[in-house]
Amino acid sequence: MKHRRVLRAAVTVAVTGALAAGMTMALTTSASAGTTLRASAAEKGRYFGAAVATGKLSTSAYVTVLNREFNSVVAENEMKWDATEPQQGQFRYTGGDRLVSHAQANGMSVRGHALLWHQQEPGWAQSMSGSALRSAMINHVTQVATHFRGKIHSWDVVNEAFADGGSGGRRDSNLQRTGNDWIEAAFRAARAADPGAKLCYNDYNTDGINAKSTGIYNMVRDFKSRGVPIDCVGFQSHLGTSLAGDYQANLQRFADLGVDVQITELDVMTGGNQANIYGAVTRACMNVSRCTGITVWGVRDCDSWRGSDNALLFDCNGNKKAAYTNVLNALNAGPAIPTDPPTDPPTDPPTDPPTDPPTDPPAVGCSASVSLNSWTGGFVASVKVTAGSAGTSGWNVGFTLPSGASVTNTWSATASGSTGTVRFANVNYNGRLGAGQVTEFGFQGTGSASGVTPTCTAS
Numbered sequence: 001m002k003h004r005r006v007l008r009a010a011v012t013v014a015v016t017g018a019l020a021a022g023m024t025m026a027l028t029t030s031a032s033a034g035t036t037l038r039a040s041a042a043e044k045g046r047y048f049g050a051a052v053a054t055g056k057l058s059t060s061a062y063v064t065v066l067n068r069e070f071n072s073v074v075a076e077n078e079m080k081w082d083a084t085e086p087q088q089g090q091f092r093y094t095g096g097d098r099l100v101s102h103a104q105a106n107g108m109s110v111r112g113h114a115l116l117w118h119q120q121e122p123g124w125a126q127s128m129s130g131s132a133l134r135s136a137m138i139n140h141v142t143q144v145a146t147h148f149r150g151k152i153h154s155w156d157v158v159n160e161a162f163a164d165g166g167s168g169g170r171r172d173s174n175l176q177r178t179g180n181d182w183i184e185a186a187f188r189a190a191r192a193a194d195p196g197a198k199l200c201y202n203d204y205n206t207d208g209i210n211a212k213s214t215g216i217y218n219m220v221r222d223f224k225s226r227g228v229p230i231d232c233v234g235f236q237s238h239l240g241t242s243l244a245g246d247y248q249a250n251l252q253r254f255a256d257l258g259v260d261v262q263i264t265e266l267d268v269m270t271g272g273n274q275a276n277i278y279g280a281v282t283r284a285c286m287n288v289s290r291c292t293g294i295t296v297w298g299v300r301d302c303d304s305w306r307g308s309d310n311a312l313l314f315d316c317n318g319n320k321k322a323a324y325t326n327v328l329n330a331l332n333a334g335p336a337i338p339t340d341p342p343t344d345p346p347t348d349p350p351t352d353p354p355t356d357p358p359t360d361p362p363a364v365g366c367s368a369s370v371s372l373n374s375w376t377g378g379f380v381a382s383v384k385v386t387a388g389s390a391g392t393s394g395w396n397v398g399f400t401l402p403s404g405a406s407v408t409n410t411w412s413a414t415a416s417g418s419t420g421t422v423r424f425a426n427v428n429y430n431g432r433l434g435a436g437q438v439t440e441f442g443f444q445g446t447g448s449a450s451g452v453t454p455t456c457t458a459s
């Protein structure tokens with residue numbers, strides 16, 4: 001059904017340019033020779049993930065491939081609304097927790113999928129509407145994101161909320177009928193519940209510049225301009241026998257809005273072009289520095305929701321297909337995500353009374369400056385954090401306190417440690433800063449903090 005609709009849409013935008021361009025791409029100096037998807041992706045600062053049905057974690061042939069090849073997982077079904085809140089207010093995390101444990105034991109990050117989606121709503125939510133549904137859905141986001149707080153790399157906060165076809169508008173659903181602001185309300189609730197997770201909007205039939213992807217693009221641009229907390233956009237990429245020629249350009253235009261992009265549910269119809277399309281999608285991601293990872297929607301062909309399409313990278317016996325080789329080669333040939341060069345330490349030693357705040361924002365990352373109000377036996381430190389040109393989604397400021405000094409109270413940040421090396425992390429409302437934007441936090445202590453120098457790390 002939807003599957004057929006996806007494939008038809010993919011065929012209508014068939015252009016071969018991306019394949020041809022990708023196949024002639026020269027190896028760069030960053031070429032490497034990783035021998036598994038996870039190693040090769042990691043070498044380039046990215047993840048390579050698979051959707052997992054937790055019931056299969058006891059099948060050794062499945063787990064062998066999963067653990068060898070992938071360093072990210074997403075639950076194919078177990079973190080969805082019907083699975084996690086089958087009765088209103090009664091939460092069930094068995095499947096999700098099992099997947100998180102498996103990931104933690106095997107060096108994998110976890111994508112969370114999906115907090116809100118018009119499909120796989122539990123029956124009780126399907127029959128709700130209006131303000132009762134609005135509060136139930138926000139409660140769901142809050143509860144689930146809180147349960148998994150600190151364990152999720154990226155959450156699909158909202159899944160598939162845009163309509164197919166040429167309208168570029170929202171899909172009708174009981175969620176949408178609670179008011180057009182339901183998506184931003186969900187993102188704000190998710191940020192408050194898990195400030196460390198990247199928050200994504202995820203959809204399909206967005207594999208090129210088209211009415212649907214442009215509708216989403218406009219929403220993301222609007223969110224960024226109004227400070228709605230969105231960090232990433234997921235491109236499901238359930239593909240047919242061709243790939244849109246502007247697949248990479250589409251990823252890039254979203255990245256240029258200041259969000260990460262991720263390929264979130266990749267699978268490709270079998271046939272002559274399957275291996276080429278897999279390679280081209282991987283190259284497109286590698287060529288976009290904010291494309292942080294690729295997830296395929298299953299491990300072996302027989303694990304796929306697409307059944308006889310044989311749409312994945314491994315056959316039913318776990319053997320690598322030609323598509324696998326193309327993906328691996330593209331990972332190895334592609335550039336690494338540029339890493340931020342270390343920030344220079346502040347040139348002016350902090351003085352007491354206050355130093356001037358930096359006038360220019362740092363080029364990348366963040367910088368911090370401190371002013372101290374000291375008295376015999378105590379001090380108050382006021383710290384300014386300034387985001388670099390890329391902005392921040394979170395920050396962490398470290399101090400090494402002199403012997404005898406101790407932090408007794410902190411505001412607008414969360415402290416770890418109280419003596420020696422003490423770190424201060426953003427709280428949920430002040431981690432996200434635009435380029436050059438400044439926020440402040442403070443702490444009080446006993447002893448003397450004279451001469452302390454802050455170091456700032458952005459995420």
Ligand code: G3I
Nearest residue numbers: 002003076077113114119120159160204236265297304305
């Ligand atoms: O677990 C029950 C089983 O007990 C029962 O016997 C069986 C009978 O049909 O159903 C089983 O549940 C099925 C579940 O998959 C687990 O296999 C559901 O019926 C079935 O609807 C469900 O399908 C999932 C589908 O989302 C639901 O819309 C697919 O596995 C899953 O791959 C698919 O994933 C979606 C993404 O979440 C969003 N993007 C599209 C993608 C593909 O449709």
